[in-house]
Amino acid sequence: MKKLIRITTVPLSLDKLLEGQLRYMSAHYEVVGVSSEASYLERVAKREGVRCHPVSMTRKITPFQDLKAVYQLYRFFRKEKPFIVHTHTPKAGLVGMLAARLAGVPHRLHTVAGLPLLEANGIKRLILNAVERLTAFCATKVYPNSKALCQIMIQERLAPAQKLSVIGAGSSNGIATAYFSxxxxxxxxxxxxxxxxxxxxxxxxxxxxxxxxxxxxxxxxxxxxxxxxxxxxxxxxxxxxxxxxxxxxxxxxxxxxxxxxxxxxxxxxxxxxxxxxxxxxxxxxxxxxxxxxxxxxxxxxxxxxxxxxxxxxxxxxxxxxxxxxxxxxxxxxxxxxxxxxxxxxxxxxxxxxxxxxxxxQRYEQQVIWEAILEEYRTFDRDE
Missing domain, CATH: 3.40.50.2000 (Glycogen Phosphorylase B;)
Structure with missing residues (x-):
């Protein structure tokens, strides 16, 4: 079974933003969840029924800690040899995509669920622009999770249009409407x-x-x-x-x-x-x-x-x-x-x-999961 590694900066994102999705994908791939905060990550991995691997990451601009995270992920990828690395959240995207490119991971995917740079100015804006562009450069595909966000990324020249696509009607995980009732x-x-x-x-x-x-x-x-x-x-x-x-x-x-x-x-x-x-x-x-x-x-x-x-x-x-x-x-x-x-x-x-x-009618969770899985399967067919 091919290996899929999903990465977020903090395990709260795996827990809440992607709840249930790792378990669903584990029927089709060997799934590994990567994030910081080992104890929380372990709880999420146990619930999802997947393996986990902790890597310390921060949500702030911390160059030395970020380089350390890149190195740790690079070594992990070289050992695990994943077929797909899929990142979410800005910092996980940066360090995860850079490490995956250096390690030669064939399919490097990043989901964009918001752009902090849109509310930044001056030097901070320039840094965040550079971060998004570097993340997209290292990725083989980038998935804005809304159609308007995709257009913003094209207008801001944050990623080449040919790398960008929106899965389904948008959303990273859809919603379990039977649960939210x-x-x-x-x-x-x-x-x-x-x-x-x-x-x-x-x-x-x-x-x-x-x-x-x-x-x-x-x-x-x-x-x-x-x-x-x-x-x-x-x-x-x-x-x-x-x-x-x-x-x-x-x-x-x-x-x-x-x-x-x-x-x-x-x-x-x-x-x-x-x-x-x-x-x-x-x-x-x-x-x-x-x-x-x-x-x-x-x-x-x-x-x-x-x-x-x-x-x-x-x-x-x-x-x-x-x-x-x-x-x-x-x-x-x-x-x-x-x-x-x-x-x-x-x-x-x-x-x-x-x-x-x-x-x-538009955002049922199962429909979103199936659309993401179908996207993954296009890489299988390309092999």
Missing amino acids: RAHFSAETLTELRETLGLSSAFVFVFVGRLVADKGIHELVAAFQALHEKGVACQLLLVGPLESELDPLQATTLEVIAEHPHIFTTGYQNDVRPYFAIADALVFPSYREGFPNVVLQAGAMELPSIVSDINGCNEIIEHGVNGLIVPVKSVQPLFEAMYTLVTDLDLRNQMQANARSSIT
Whole structure:
């Protein structure tokens, strides 16, 4: 059986962004998962039923540590002789593709699920541009996980067009719609959760993700404050961890989150489904994404979504059909969309009715997995 090595910078990405996919591929290839944080990686590998190999990688610009990771991966590839190395996340892509090229791995694949460089300026932007171009140079194929992201990569000259392709309708892993379903939760369970969190019966907006500036949290908090100043009865539920190192929130925003009586936080949650189930709408005003799983999950849980007009989000959401699309980094349009969802019951019910079917018809997980496997099999046929 030919060997497939899948690599992410941190095992959380293997765990959440690619959940189930390694196990599926292991029926067709000998699969090895590679990431940092050995103990976490071991748990993921055990669940997926595959072998794992830890390599220390960082998410920051750390040249000496990155060179060490390249060397360790090079030695590992020379020993394992994989048929395919497939990387995800920027740092894993850089070190993984460089090491795979040096080791002579025949099929070097990299999935792009977002471009941090789009929010960078100056020297940092130049460095990140160079990193993406080097990653693409070392790869034999590059897979942006949305059609718009593919066009951005071509426009920014980050990779040759002939190396780029989008698998299926987009997304790196699709969504298990049977799992992301309200059917798993009784009314009693949801009532108990609302009471535990301190939520009232008023409208609940939910945000799921890292609480960082790039996710539009500053604009979201400002728009929510404006709603309350207008006398709109609603609540904001923030589900996800603060990340103070890479992209911290401003002190003023943190203060509002901590002190506003109608903003509730949960921290990181391993299972986000109950929080979708007690909410009335997702609000996700991110600055940049690849193909956001959160929007897929919310739709499968029958929530209309307010998203920013960026690649990925504007491919999942059709304005006025299963959600609303607003300009990126804009408080007033976000406020108006949130106000509309609270006050226009007919529109909200219509979008809610369309939410789940819009996901099941296009992004069912099994369909995405089969499309990725078919891509791998093209390499078998080329041998």
